[in-house]
Amino acid sequence: MKVGQVVGTVVSTFNIPLLEEHRLLLxxxxxxxxxxxxYTICIDVVDxxxxxxxxxxxxxxxxxxxxxxxxxxxRAVIVGVVDELAIDGELKVV
Amino acid sequence: MKVGQVVGTVVSTFNIPLLEEHRLLLxxxxxxxxxxxxYTICIDVVDxxxxxxxxxxxxxxxxxxxxxxxxxxxRAVIVGVVDELAIDGELKVV
Amino acid sequence: MKVGQVVGTVVSTFNIPLLEEHRLLLxxxxxxxxxxxxYTICIDVVDxxxxxxxxxxxxxxxxxxxxxxxxxxxRAVIVGVVDELAIDGELKVV
Amino acid sequence: MKVGQVVGTVVSTFNIPLLEEHRLLLxxxxxxxxxxxxYTICIDVVDxxxxxxxxxxxxxxxxxxxxxxxxxxxRAVIVGVVDELAIDGELKVV
Amino acid sequence: MKVGQVVGTVVSTFNIPLLEEHRLLLxxxxxxxxxxxxYTICIDVVDxxxxxxxxxxxxxxxxxxxxxxxxxxxRAVIVGVVDELAIDGELKVV
Numbered sequence: 138m139k140v141g142q143v144v145g146t147v148v149s150t151f152n153i154p155l156l157e158e159h160r161l162l163l164x165x166x167x168x169x170x171x172x173x174x175x176y177t178i179c180i181d182v183v184d185x186x187x188x189x190x191x192x193x194x195x196x197x198x199x200x201x202x203x204x205x206x207x208x209x210x211x212r213a214v215i216v217g218v219v220d221e222l223a224i225d226g227e228l229k230v231v
Numbered sequence: 232m233k234v235g236q237v238v239g240t241v242v243s244t245f246n247i248p249l250l251e252e253h254r255l256l257l258x259x260x261x262x263x264x265x266x267x268x269x270y271t272i273c274i275d276v277v278d279x280x281x282x283x284x285x286x287x288x289x290x291x292x293x294x295x296x297x298x299x300x301x302x303x304x305x306r307a308v309i310v311g312v313v314d315e316l317a318i319d320g321e322l323k324v325v
Numbered sequence: 326m327k328v329g330q331v332v333g334t335v336v337s338t339f340n341i342p343l344l345e346e347h348r349l350l351l352x353x354x355x356x357x358x359x360x361x362x363x364y365t366i367c368i369d370v371v372d373x374x375x376x377x378x379x380x381x382x383x384x385x386x387x388x389x390x391x392x393x394x395x396x397x398x399x400r401a402v403i404v405g406v407v408d409e410l411a412i413d414g415e416l417k418v419v
Numbered sequence: 420m421k422v423g424q425v426v427g428t429v430v431s432t433f434n435i436p437l438l439e440e441h442r443l444l445l446x447x448x449x450x451x452x453x454x455x456x457x458y459t460i461c462i463d464v465v466d467x468x469x470x471x472x473x474x475x476x477x478x479x480x481x482x483x484x485x486x487x488x489x490x491x492x493x494r495a496v497i498v499g500v501v502d503e504l505a506i507d508g509e510l511k512v513v
Numbered sequence: 514m515k516v517g518q519v520v521g522t523v524v525s526t527f528n529i530p531l532l533e534e535h536r537l538l539l540x541x542x543x544x545x546x547x548x549x550x551x552y553t554i555c556i557d558v559v560d561x562x563x564x565x566x567x568x569x570x571x572x573x574x575x576x577x578x579x580x581x582x583x584x585x586x587x588r589a590v591i592v593g594v595v596d597e598l599a600i601d602g603e604l605k606v607v
Contacts (some may be wrong), residue, residue, distance in 0.1 A: 138349075138366040138400065140335075144263075145318035147234070149286050149311035151277070153297060156310060161232075163318060165263065169332075169353065169364045176263045178232040178286065183339070192337050192366065196385040196400045197290040203341060212232065212290045216344060217337035224333035224351060238451075239506035241422075243474050243499035245465070247485060250498060255420075257506060259451065270451045272420040272474065281508075291478040306420065306478045326537075326554040326588065328523075357520075357541065357552045371527070380525050380554065384573040384588045391529060404532060405525035412521035412539060426545075427600035429516075431568050431593035433559070435579060438592060443514075445600060447545065458545045460514040460568065479572040494514065494572045 141166045141193045143185050147178055179213040190219040235260045235287045237279050241272055258287055273307040284313040329354045329381045331373050335366055367401040378407040423448045423475045425467050429460055461495040472501040517542045517569045519561050523554055555589040566595040
């Protein structure tokens with residue numbers, strides 16, 4: 138898992154039901170210093186807000202299991218909002 | 232998922248039936264600023280047009296599930312045409 | 326597997342039971358010279374301490390098998406504490 | 420899938436039957452401009468010739484399905500010879 | 514698969530039986546010119562010696578199949594010792 142931040146939203150025309158039922162959020166993926174090193178478009182299952190620090194899990198099988206489905210076109214999911222992140226004893230996110 | 236853009240087509244001689252039944256499109260993969268950071272060759276299931284902004288899902292199991300097949304030689308799929316992409320409240324694609 | 330070092334902790338609000346039962350550690354991933362080249366957030370199953378050199382396995386299916394579960398939202402796991410690491414006959418970690 | 424080019428051959432002593440039955444080819448992986456950006460060692464199922472432009476699929480489950488096997492130690496496969504590749508309307512490979 | 518070279522050994526305390534039964538080798542992963550571009554820690558099934566050129570397969574499902582197990586915490590495996598590697602007709606490893 139990586140730490141990221143919700144920075145945008147995506148609206149798309151699908152013909153895949155699963156993707157129409159969930160909100161798609163564009164998230165920066167952060168490096169260890171909290172700087173963006175890339176992005177991914179995630180399905181959100183924790184109702185993360187714009188700008189919030191989040192935990193991103195980027196593995197298809199995990200994603201399907203979180204949604205309680207056996208099959209489905211999905212890979213990256215926001216699994217949690219970060220309440221506290223401490224590196225070398227120093228708080229980075231509160 | 233990543234945002235990308237359809238930039239080319241590929242014609243190839245296969246001896247794999249699945250790959251002969253679908254159109255292969257070459258897509259730029261975009262970074263957060265909309266600049267290409269790589270490419271992938273995708274199967275298209277949404278009839279994306281040349282130059283269109285698309286959502287690309289690069290996971291084999293997802294790809295097989297979108298096509299409704301249990302097995303098949305496939306990894307990246309165009310899953311949607313991007314209608315709207317907003318980053319930090321600013322519209323990037325309309 | 327890669328060699329890494331435990332450098333931080335993460336506290337997050339989940340609605341995914343599995344992730345609430347395990348300690349999440351933020352680990353630097355080391356290059357061959359022992360310098361950080363990235364990080365990942367791992368589930369810890371060996372009670373690794375802050376600052377310890379660890380072996381990190383980053384594959385969802387392995388992770389689930391270590392935890393003895395068939396399904397679960399998980400990808401990276403600390404699988405061992407490194408006792409000794411020798412490169413070209415020279416000890417790097419003791 | 421990525422576009423690549425067959426540039427070499429590998430002979431190795433295995434104790435894994437599957438790998439002994441197939442030719443291993445070393446392929447450059449090309450970027451969008453046709454320049455090498457890395458390589459991979461592939462199993463060849465289309466009898467690609469030295470120097471030919473090929474399509475490379477790098478996913479274990481796909482690879483096993485192409486070979487018609489349920490299990491097997493394999494990841495990257497040459498799935499086709501590229502007959503034509505057009506980017507922005509310009510032919511790159513004929 | 515990638516070409517690599519055995520450069521080190523790792524001794525670790527696990528509570529995972531599989532990892533205790535196999536030798537762990539630290540291998541440089543080589544680029545097309547034979548220069549290291551990273552490393553991985555592999556399970557060795559071919560009794561590779563220190564300094565030998567090897568073929569590394571980095572996919573969990575393949576690794577489990579090589580070991581003849583259905584489940585297990587494993588991802589990268591040394592699958593062969595390289596006897597001969599020719600690029601553009603020039604021998605690189607003998």
